[in-house]
Amino acid sequence: MPRDEVEAAYFTLLRAREELDGVRRYGEYLHDEARRLRRFLAEGEALADTIDRRWRRPLQHTDTPLRDAVRTRLAVIDEELRELPDREVAAGAFVEECEREHAKLKDRG
DSSP states (O other): OOHHHHHHHHHHHHHHHHHHHHHHHHHHHHHHHHHHHHHHHHHHHHHHTTSOHHHHHHHHHHHHHHHHHHHHHHHHHHHHHHHHHHHHHHHHHHHHHHHHHHHHHHHHO
16 A cells, blocks of 8 residues: 555544544533623623612613624534534544554455
8 A cells, every 4th residue: 555545544544533633622612602601691680780770770771682692602602512512523534534544445455
């Protein structure tokens, strides 16, 4: 087996492992981001409850758009988290396929 093919298979394997690692890191990021945003909403509400509404009046017109934007982002994150297991399975399967291919080419060489 030509050495170039073995090396190409090896570098494909490395990229596949990198992709799987990236999917896993993305999942961690999504979980962390969702926690941060939920905490932001809860802390914002708790903080606002300590101040008389008349003092918060200049800010009140931004409360609903801000909450809506955060909830929209949380919905997107939730959707990504629902799809993530399939992405991780696919990336893992590709790593296994690349490992088999690389081993096969290496053994032939």
